[in-house]
Amino acid sequence: MKFICSKEVCMNTKVLTAEDEFKGIIGDAKSIRDVLDNIRIVGTSDISVLLLGESGTGKELVAQSLHRISSRKSKPFIAVNCAALPANLIESELFGHEKGSFTGAIDKRIGKFEQGNEGTVFLDEIGDLPLELQVKLLRVLQEKEVEPIGGLKRKVNVRIIAATNRNLEKEISMGHFRLDLYYRLNVFPITLPPLRERKEDIATLANHFVNIYARKENKAVIGVADHVIQSMLNYNWPGNIRELENLMARSVLLTDGPIINSLKLPGQYQTSAIVPLERIKSMMENERDHILSALERCNWKIYGQDGAAGLLELNPSTLNSRMKKLGIEKKYTRNSYK
Structure with a gap:
């Protein structure tokens, strides 16, 4: 069975897997098999799932898999990056607003939760959601209703999957995240492993991405040399699978022959051990x-x-x-x- 965490693969390629619901997921590491086992366990349920792990480990792809094996698979899957939304627009984006409810509200807007009614709403980077909006999200989870800006409360039926690369317990202790919301989201946590902890999958992932981008760029590149793979095994991959994918895309463009024979990794990270940064004084x-x-x-x-x-x-x-x-x-x- 092979698994991968790459949104690009999931959307643009056909990968043969044991189950179609996990298409685009490649890897033989036990940590990834454990993730897939957890998806099978909780996927058919409606309970909230909290995806934990570093950036670039494939949290959105896991959320999509959870949606595909659920009873909501024929309904919308709405992905929201809480960190990417401007602070002055995030409430309107999530909960909607009525026409004329504030300066600039020239039209009515349907929020993400109403757009995802009967389906799944994926809240990425949930740790960046402002405290005042965490209260409104709690209402969605508890009361199954949203309150648009300038409008009346409306019932919604959505399954919420949240993700973060932050330590939410630390955020709670600092007063940045609500404890009651954490309990509502953290019903079934799934932790995605960083790439440095599943190095047995690097060669498979690298060659897979090479095949994808060789087809996209119409180039006759078919793989990666063994000595290049070895250098990749000695690298820590701070950007995880997203970094590996981008590196293979660039390498395909720069390679003239059929095999990628050289690879330039960021010098400051070319070590098999994580070098701690010098502590900053308080x-x-x-x-x-x-x-x-x-x-x-x-x-x-x-x-x-x-x-x-x-x-x-x-x-x-x-x-x-x-x-x-x-x-x-x-x-x-x-x-x-x-």
């Missing part, structure tokens, strides 16, 4: 360092124009308060109070 750490630097320069003298308070342009009592909050203990010198 605002409080930077403030502490700044105050300590001023105190050292003034020989720990706080008061007076030549003291640290004057140097920092702070009231001495304010400086003392900041020092206490930042855990800076005073060093008493002969000049500390002069």
Whole structure:
């Protein structure tokens, strides 16, 4: 059985698979087989699904598969990228508006949830949905109704599949995402593996994309050289399958012969280990360092124009308060109070 996560493949090619519902999904890694098992389990249900994973791992393709094996497959599949919608238009796009309900509303708009009535609405990048609209989404999940801007509440029957590359539990702790909405969405979570954790599929995926783009570009490229595949295995693929697909499309265009014999990978990622970025200091750490630097320069003298308070342009009592909050203990010198 072979699976792939690529929207391009799903839409533009005919791939033979064990089940037509999973067309366009290629791969032999156990992690992908587990994903497909979960799709089979929950696909025929109407419960909400939360797709988790890094960007480029194929979350929309999984959402489409869930729709295809559901009883709603003959009804609309509406995909919405919450991160791509302008903040001033997202409410209108999702819930609709009545004519004249606000400046510029010259016509009535049917929102995405009404467009997807009886079908499936896929909310990609759900972590980017503003807090005030999370309340309205909760109403869709709880009450099965939408309220257009300037209009009356209307009943809708949609299945919601959401996706995110964010840690929603962390977003909740920071006050950026509603806990009650998280519980409503996270009924059946499915985590998609990053490409670096399913490297046994890289050769199959690479050659598959080569065949696709060779046909599209009318070029006689038939595969990828073994030494090129090896270099791909040593790469971490931060952009996951989307990055691999784009790289193969570009390589097909640049290759004159039948085999791709060279490949330029981004230099900063050519390593089999993820290199951590240098930690950025917090605002409080930077403030502490700044105050300590001023105190050292003034020989720990706080008061007076030549003291640290004057140097920092702070009231001495304010400086003392900041020092206490930042855990800076005073060093008493002969000049500390002069």
